[in-house]
Amino acid sequence: xxxxxxxxxxxxxxxVVLYICFTQLIPKLLRVLNIHPREMQTVNKxxxxxxxxxxxxxAPTTESxxxxxxxxxxxxxxxxxxxxxxxxxxxxxxxxxxxxWQAVATVFLANAIVLLPMLLIGHAGTxxxxxxxxxxxxxxxxxxxxLPALMRAIVACGWYGIQTWFGGSMIYTLLxxxxxxxxxxxxxxxxxxxxxxxxxxxxxxxxxxWDIFHGMDSIRKLETYTAPLKIVICxxxxxxxxxxxxxxxxxLDQPSQFVEGxxxxxxxxxxxxxxxxxxxxxWATLALNIPDFTRFAKSQRDQVLGQSIGLPVPMGLLAMLAxxxxxxxxxxYGKAIWDPVDLASRMxxxxxxxxxxxxxxxxxxxxxxxxxxxxxxxxxxxxPKLISYKTxxxxxAFIAIAMMPWKILESTQGYIFTWLIGYSALLGPIAGILxxxxxxxxxxxLDVAQLYKDDGKYSYGNGWNMVAIIAFVVGxxxxxxxxxxxxxxxxxxxTADIFKTIYTYAWFIGMxxxxxxxxxxxxxxxxxxxxxxxxx
Numbered sequence: 001x002x003x004x005x006x007x008x009x010x011x012x013x014x015x016v017v018l019y020i021c022f023t024q025l026i027p028k029l030l031r032v033l034n035i036h037p038r039e040m041q042t043v044n045k046x047x048x049x050x051x052x053x054x055x056x057x058x059a060p061t062t063e064s065x066x067x068x069x070x071x072x073x074x075x076x077x078x079x080x081x082x083x084x085x086x087x088x089x090x091x092x093x094x095x096x097x098x099x100x101w102q103a104v105a106t107v108f109l110a111n112a113i114v115l116l117p118m119l120l121i122g123h124a125g126t127x128x129x130x131x132x133x134x135x136x137x138x139x140x141x142x143x144x145x146x147l148p149a150l151m152r153a154i155v156a157c158g159w160y161g162i163q164t165w166f167g168g169s170m171i172y173t174l175l176x177x178x179x180x181x182x183x184x185x186x187x188x189x190x191x192x193x194x195x196x197x198x199x200x201x202x203x204x205x206x207x208x209x210w211d212i213f214h215g216m217d218s219i220r221k222l223e224t225y226t227a228p229l230k231i232v233i234c235x236x237x238x239x240x241x242x243x244x245x246x247x248x249x250x251x252l253d254q255p256s257q258f259v260e261g262x263x264x265x266x267x268x269x270x271x272x273x274x275x276x277x278x279x280x281x282x283w284a285t286l287a288l289n290i291p292d293f294t295r296f297a298k299s300q301r302d303q304v305l306g307q308s309i310g311l312p313v314p315m316g317l318l319a320m321l322a323x324x325x326x327x328x329x330x331x332x333y334g335k336a337i338w339d340p341v342d343l344a345s346r347m348x349x350x351x352x353x354x355x356x357x358x359x360x361x362x363x364x365x366x367x368x369x370x371x372x373x374x375x376x377x378x379x380x381x382x383x384p385k386l387i388s389y390k391t392x393x394x395x396x397a398f399i400a401i402a403m404m405p406w407k408i409l410e411s412t413q414g415y416i417f418t419w420l421i422g423y424s425a426l427l428g429p430i431a432g433i434l435x436x437x438x439x440x441x442x443x444x445x446l447d448v449a450q451l452y453k454d455d456g457k458y459s460y461g462n463g464w465n466m467v468a469i470i471a472f473v474v475g476x477x478x479x480x481x482x483x484x485x486x487x488x489x490x491x492x493x494x495t496a497d498i499f500k501t502i503y504t505y506a507w508f509i510g511m512x513x514x515x516x517x518x519x520x521x522x523x524x525x526x527x528x529x530x531x532x533x534x535x536x
Contacts, residue, residue, distance in 0.1 A: 053142055054452045057380055057389035061129035061295045068296045073306025075228075076293065076369060080286075081314040082230040083366040084166045084340055084359070089282065090319035091326065091338035093275055097257035097264045100323040106272065108316030110279030115311050117431045117511075118287045119304055124438055125291025126303050128448050132289040132374065133381030136430075137451045139437035139518070143463025146382050147472075148430045152288050153378035153396070155423045159285065160371035161400030162408060164208065166341070167363040168201030173345045174356045175200070193406055201406075204360075205397065211368050233358055234321050241328035249327035274421060274504035281424030281507055283311070287431055289374035372396055418487045425483060425506035429475030432515030433468050441522050467521045475514030479506045 093103035124135050132152070136145035175196075176182045185194035193201075242248060258268035290307075297303040322338070329337040337343050344355035372393055379392035387395070408419050438444060450456035454463060482503020485495035502509055 053137075053384060053454060055380060055384040055388060057377065058131060058134055058384055060448055066129065066296055066298055068293070068302060068306075069298050070302040070306035070309070073293070073297070073303055074310035077307060077310025078314050079230065079362075080366050080370045081311065081318055082234070082362060083163070083370075084363065085162060086282070086315065086318055087322045087340055088338055089279060090322045092278075094323065094326075095338075096271055096275065097262070097267075098271070098275070099254060099256040100252050100327070102256055102268075104316055104319045104323060106275055107279055107319040108312055110276050111283065111312040111315040113276075114280045114283050114287050115308065117435060118283070118290050118311070119307060120435050120439065121287060121431065122290040122294035122303050122307065123300060123444065124446070125294035126297040126300050127444065128446055129295045130446075130448065130451065131292045131295060131377045131381075133378050134451050135291050135438070135446075136434065137458050138442060138446055139433050139465060140468045141460045141463050141465040142451070142454050142456070142458055144460075144465055144468060147469070148288070149378040149381045151426050151430065152285060153375035154399070155285050155427065156289075156371045156375040156378075157396050157399040158403050158405065158408065158419070158423070160367060160375070160396055161403045161405035163363055163367040163371060164205050164400055165201055165405040165409070167204035167207075167360060167367070168197065170341050170344075170356050170360050170363070171204055172197055172200040173341050174353070177345055177353075177356075191404065192410075197406075202401075204363075205401065208364060208367060208372075209397065211364070211372075229358070230362060234318070237325060238321060241325050241332070245328040245331040247328070247331070248324050249329070249331045252324065252327050270504075277424060277505060277507050278420035281420040281427075284424045284427045284431070284507060285374065286370060288427055288434070289377070292373050292377050418483075421503065421506050422483050422487065425476060425479035425503070425510050428507035428510035429472045429514035432475065432511035432513075433471055433518045436515045436519045437468075437522070440519055441525060442527050445527060467518060471514045471518035471521065474517050475510040475512075478502050478513070479510055482506070 089107055090100075090103040093106055094100060098106065121132075121135075124130065125132070128135075133145060133149040136148045139145075140148055172183060183194070183196035185196055187194050188198065191198065256262060256268070257264045258271070259265065264271070294303040325343070326336050326338050329335070329343060333346065337346070340359065341356070344359060347355055375396040376389045376392035379395045380387045380389055438446075447457060450458050453459070458465075460466075478499070479502060481492070481495050481499035482501075483506075484492040485500060486503065
């Protein structure tokens with residue numbers, strides 16, 4: 001009976017989500033595509049009067065700064081998608097029992113889903129030239145916005161550390177190849193890694209410091225120039241393994257473990273939903289802080305078209321590439337090698353050097369765009385007078401060390417159920433509140449000057465919009481028991497099945513609950529759509 005009840009809840013939830021998407025969110029998104037250029041607003045007045053809410057990095061972008069076209073956004077996403085963690089996503093799903101094609105389809109579907117809130121939230125960045133940390137003030141309040149900014153920043157610090165760890169691993173592997181032997185050593189107590197691994201991690205961490213000084217335009221150029229190279233390298237890698245292995249190996253033909261007679265027969269949906277939530281969670285951070293990039297867009301069409309081209313399809317193709325290449329490694333090396341760094345180290349001659357250098361450049365470009373820009377703005381928003389964008393970047397880098405990212409990656413279980421789903425349970429509710437506030441309460445109309453005033457309309461009297469805080473807490477609360485069980489199973493072994501099931505939908509449920517609660521509680525404060533005179 002309990003299993004039937006859970007299936008009923010799952011079906012009802014899916015129906016509600018589909019209804020909201022097709023009747024509310026998608027029509028809103030289609031109107032975005034037809035936006036008139038006059039709705040691109042620039043703020044010419046001086047907003048620097050309140051140093052507690054303003055600095056040059058948080059100020060609305062000027063018309064001269066809005067230079068990003070659709071191909072810049074497409075290149076940005078191709079550049080960020082082509083990274084080691086994204087490559088290993090399909091690996092974690094196949095390891096969990098899915099067939100190759102089920103894994104690829106799950107990755108593609110998840111990215112098509114997360115694209116929707118990304119486009120919706122990105123609209124405000126393009127229209128008003130404001131970053132995520134400033135946009136959040138309209139819903140959470142001028143002081144309350146520091147809460148979602150801090151949460152998003154801490155998650156990004158974790159990702160910055162993870163990518164830095166991958167970069168350090170590449171240096172570690174490269175040194176081992178050049179020296180002719182692996183760099184072994186006793187593990188440091190409390191850290192769980194040896195001294196050579198720690199030094200390589202810190203070296204790569206230090207390399208990235210140089211880029212903090214060069215701002216958003218340097219990141220745009222880096223992603224634009226390296227994205228085509230990454231695509232070429234993918235096809236080169238595909239050709240290399242095909243020629244070496246004489247085909248693409250057995251994984252492509254390996255059936256799912258969930259089919260009748262398989263090791264996990266009848267358990268597909270039990271694995272699919274948490275996996276889908278985890279895949280959505282992979283880019284959930286960018287879904288929130290995407291205004292940090294779209295504020296530089298030339299037009300709404302540029303950000304919508306560029307992101308639509310650059311995210312779902314490349315992620316699906318990368319997952320397919322990962323499965324195909326890994327399948328071939330079973331023929332070449334007798335075992336599946338999902339780690340591209342490990343695979344590169346097995347190449348011979350100059351190929352290993354070229355492969356690892358390309359992976360190093362790739363990791364730097366991804367880490368800066370995906371994991372430095374957002375938290376740098378977010379930390380700056382905590383205290384604009386004291387923290388600049390650069391200082392925010394320094395804070396991000398140091399917190400990334402303290403989080404010891406190698407421990408997050410110790411197991412697939414920890415990576416998917418604790419890290420990816422865990423933080424998606426926090427970020428989903430924030431996304432729901434932002435979307436409802438901007439589209440249904442504000443009707444996409446913001447008074448930008450008021451966002452920089454601590455006694456303005458978005459201060460809600462004391463700087464906090466308690467409706468947003470309540471909606472956030474209510475959205476997160478149902479996922480807490482499931483998270484505690486996943487993160488600390490020994491301490492919380494008796495968690496009810498209903499909470500475990502809810503947790504597998506963490507991002508979706510948190511987003512839906514917070515959106516509904518916020519919408520209902522703010523329904524009496526809807527703003528009228530401003531009348532815009534027809535252009536003569």
